[in-house]
Amino acid sequence: MSSAEALKNEGNAAFTAKDYETAVAKFTAAIEADANYHVAYSNRSAAYSAMGKYDDALADAEKVIEIKGDWPKGYLRKATALRFLGRTDDAMAAYDTGLEATSGAQAIADAKAKFEAEAAPANPLASLFDETVWTKIATNPQTREYMSQPDFVQMIQAVQNDKSGTAVQQYMQDPRFQAVFMMLLGANMPPGANNPFAAAAADGAAAAAESSAPPSSSQPEPAPEPVPEPEPEVDEEAKARAETKARADAIKSEGNALYKKGKFDDALAKYREAESLLPDEVTYILNQASVFLEKGEYETCIETCEKAMDVARETRADYATLAKILTRKGNCFLRQKMYDEAIAAFESAQREHRTAPTLKLINKTKRLKREAAAKAYYDDDKAAAAKAEGNDAFRAQDYPTAVKHYTEAIKRNPKDHTFYSNRAASYIKLGALPEALKDIEACLEIKPDFIRAYSRRGQIEFLMRQYHKCIDTYQTMLELEPENTEAKEQMIKVENAIRARELNPPGTPEEQEAERARALSDPDIQRLYADPNVQSALQAMASDPAAAKDLMADPSMSVKILKLRAAGVIRFG
Structure with a gap:
């Protein structure tokens, strides 16, 4: 469930x-x-x-x-x-x-x-002309002959279908109807006789039957009138409270309108007026807490929330109301950056009544607490000192210790790009290439033109045999520094590594195919390999090796083909 x-x-x-x-x-x-x-x-x-x-x-x-x-x-x-x-x-x-x-x-x-x-308006005589009326007419010696007269039948049907009772007045002048009416009331009389009930019937007063003679033993008793259900007893105290609450709610609504306009003092006055009418209604007190929260009167807000909680406990309010009070109290603590108190209040609210918004508040407050703790730890001087210790450990080839000190430097100042670059160098020495690559990306995010970071990224990509990415990295270095000697030398080193791989592929054929599949899992390589123009070029080169020279003369096509070659997807020779 x-x-x-x-x-x-x-x-x-x-x-x-x-x-x-x-x-x-x-x-x-x-x-x-x-x-x-x-x-x-x-x-x-x-x-x-x-x-x-x-x-x-x-x-x-x-x-x-x-x-x-x-x-x-x-x-x-x-x-x-x-x-x-x-x-x-x-x-x-x-x-x-x-x-x-x-x-x-x-x-x-x-x-x-x-x-x-x-x-529909009620017909007071409807009970007299129900479905049993036909039996009563047919079994009464004075009225049964009327059943053979079509106009009489239509007259009774009209009375049955009439919801207002006006048809009775319309047909009361007909002697036949008078006789039937008197019979139904329990008083037999010959047609045309003076009818003492006609006036009362015209006014809709069926109670005249009480003054008539009892029915003969040959007549069935008329159906009893339905007894109306008694009205529920009115709880005067509850009625008075409902009226008072309606007035208080109207005043609270005025306060809400003022609150939305930022007129907090006027809103507060309305909420207090509503509370004066019904002191045991938590809503009016809790709305006052909202005003104090917006005004920055946090101590008063907390006190008001505690007052609301006391009233809620006394009146046995539901769990949702208790949770609402605790949530408002938690928001007050959160505004003051009292994260531990806020978390405690939100978690208490969640225990009273679990909701998704409260869970989000808990997670948000915990995140803000972590961020605040991290910021409190910032110290530029201690960060510089930790970096120096890391450099000493790196020179001593104690790379785990170097990583430890560079990590401390990052905690003290996460905005210094050199800390990430130096830790990446230590990770490279330890063979932790994925960790090193993450640090380089963090470094370049802070300082996108840091040449040393590109140099180390190229080194990492070379070691991971991601030659196509390695070429891109060194080309970026040359764009930043066109005469960068290291980038030019590394480009030659990468080209030699690609040729060596083609001449003497490492591993078994299965391992080579697995490496090619890994290269094709790169989204950039997938897009290049799926390019129809590239596919046409590769097919032309396969069927006519002489065509390769012309294709490679096209700068845009040569770049794409060389990138696929560097990735190990295609091979020359």
């Missing part, structure tokens, strides 16, 4: 227990674990509706539809929120959109039908 699903299940349990705030917190955590978990958005929408937060419920429902537009429940949640917001036309539109998007899902169709029935 994924963490998002587990959190969703915890939210469901809280919702069932009517602990809606905890349910919202759990569903929110599930969404943070999986931002596209549509079920968590749907369930949080239901929780918000239960809390009376219908705007939030609507926002979540729309998110459900955005993620999974063919899921019926998203449209049901949206319609429910819109109905509570009094937007009945929009709710009906949501049902219609859902039916279209889900190919007529039955759940949406049923909900729409129920909504339409509830929205």
Whole structure:
């Protein structure tokens, strides 16, 4: 089971227990674990509706539809929120959109039908003219003859289909309808007789039946009127708190608007006003801590966070709220570069309520702590002294000790390029060529025109038999210093090594093929070898060796071919 699903299940349990705030917190955590978990958005929408937060419920429902537009429940949640917001036309539109998007899902169709029935005005006499009315008319001696009269049947059907009750008034002048109506109320009378109930019936008052005679034993008893369910008892204290919280939240919103504009003192006043209305609401206190953080009043910010934590513990706030307080406290420590305290606060927040943003804060703070420790260690004089000790060890051919001292010099001053170059020279002596190459690259990143670094890189590449790279390095040296004698001599040395390899290839044929494959793994060599023009030239040289002279006369082509030769991909002779 994924963490998002587990959190969703915890939210469901809280919702069932009517602990809606905890349910919202759990569903929110599930969404943070999986931002596209549509079920968590749907369930949080239901929780918000239960809390009376219908705007939030609507926002979540729309998110459900955005993620999974063919899921019926998203449209049901949206319609429910819109109905509570009094937007009945929009709710009906949501049902219609859902039916279209889900190919007529039955759940949406049923909900729409129920909504339409509830929205229609009630007919107070509907219970009299239910489906049993036909049996009652047919079994009553005074009314059964009417069943053979089509206009009478149509009249009763019209009354059954009328939701407003106006049809009763329309047909009350018909003697047949009067007789049926009195029979249904439990009072038998001949057609055309003076009807004491007609006026009451016209006004929709079915209670007149109490004054009539009891029904005869031959008549079935009329269906009992449905008993309305009792209204839930109103918790006056909870109602008063909800009203107070609504006022406090409105004041807090004003504070938020001021906070966003940078009017921190005015925002603080609003948050304090909200707190005065509901002192046990953590949010208002925590917002004050945010103000103090932005104003740089760090000590007050910490004190306010501790106050918020005390209130949260007293009111048994959920884990997400506790984590939020600890995170704000950690951010306050971070602003002061109190890294150990910040890490402790963030890790405590993570234990209360694990989230990805808090984990990022922990990693960020640890990185900043390492960087700060490294900077605190900087010392140019001690770096120079360590370099001198490294030079002494190098001259004494104690290369491991030289590496140790050059490493210390780099820690003391990582911006001096010579420290990396000297350590690379020590690594070369130790045969640690990859480490030496890394140091040379770091040196050239600091000082790109440092000739000695290119010299050592060429030496490393030569030892690694990467002759094509070696040639590039010495050509760069010549571009920086056209008369550099060392670069010219090394170019000749490289050419001799390439010829020697071609005349007397080292290793077995399998080893030679493996070395060629390694050369072809170089992206630059791959691009050259795949060049259609190069392939055409190589085929021409293979079929007609005399063509090689003409091809090599082309400067751009000769450079490419010689590079492939230096890499060991092709051979001459």
